[in-house]
Amino acid sequence: MMLLQPEARIYLQSQRGVFQTADFYRFCTFNFDTYHAESRGPFGNLLALNDEMLLPQSSIEIKTAETVRIVLLPLAGALEIHSPEEVKYVNSGEMLEYLTGPDNSLTITNPYANETVNYLQIRFKETENAWSSAELTAFDISDKNRLLTINRKREDENRILIGRYDGREEGTFFYNSDKAIFVFVIEGAFEVQNRLLEQRDGLSLRNVTEIEFEALSNNAILLVMEV
Template sequence: MMITQVDTQAQIYLQNQRGKFQTKEFRSFYTLNFGDYNAENREPFGNILTWNDETLLPQCRHSIIVEEPTRIILLPLVGAIEIDEGKKVKYVDSGESLSLLVTPDNGFEITNPYPDKVINYLQIRVLANDQFAEEKTLIAFDLNRNNQLLPILNDIPDQTKLLIGKYDGREEGVYYSKNPSGNVFVFIIEGAFEVQNRLLERRDGLSLKGAVEVEFEALSNEAILLIMESAG
């Protein structure tokens, strides 16, 4: 794989070095600092505040609260999640992503709707500001469209973008940064990839600063990655 030579700064976040919080009903792994987890070099990346990999047992609930206006992106990986905002309930299934603008006075609950199935989802938090036009966006995508990046977050004025792709072994791809800062965060959901000449495996992350192009190659079949471009 040919890598474009640019002045980039990179940091790998290994899955086995993540923070962890667990109860008898709920478990969350923290790629970035969150709650009581505060480790060196795990600070927010650009406007990405939180990157949590969460598991919820059958028919259990988990409350979401924030201390400042925050864009929360929920991406089910195994099963569906139920969102209870008090007045109405919304279901988000695998193959969908939900983006919510949350303020300190309008938190919500995530519920596992299944009687006998564990669910797994990503919770990503992004610093919100007045430029966000929509309070809630549900986007469906088809991961059977192999070997291409699919947008799963509407374009918004602050240049935050999120894409997902499933790749066959040895298939290559390139993401071209739209943000002058070139702040890009890559997260491996399944399988293994080589990203900018770095090996990343399941649930590893990689932050890149000043990345004009991000080149990657799948090292296993049905490998899935997320690419998020961050402002700031």
């Protein structure tokens, strides 16, 4: 039996693609829209990981050419989401998953009069419409030093986990060998699999079944996604 060699790649925040208008900023970990780099293709079914900011009272429309699961995770402030069926609000400490395709669109709005909002827009490729179009989940990362699963995991769906850690706290994450993992540092700094990751850096990992990490700063926040 041939053993697979572990594979790892770091995605530095300083090398992300940038797009901006007068009222919107987007930083792309992977190729997205007009940003294209040879080494920034999709990672498994993880198509996009965008760090986005909307200025007060601004909006952006989302359209997709294929069926995707869009995950919206506010980091500062709240979002107002308009779809053909409904209007939803998602606050910090909540995550909205939305299944959409070529026949639908979403509009993300900053409802504040004076505050900029910052959020992650994550996209996963989906092969079938196996669940309802929108699901909102809440989580509490004041329960420190452990990873919390924040999506309502369905059969064969990849887990999304988040955790806030004190400095020098360590953790281990186990998963099936048929999955790959993408790690993203939201706040602070971590050492993950003996690799230094600072704020908004990412790390992809294949052919390993556990991840070891250590927070290098207080209130450091780590996002882990199975892909």
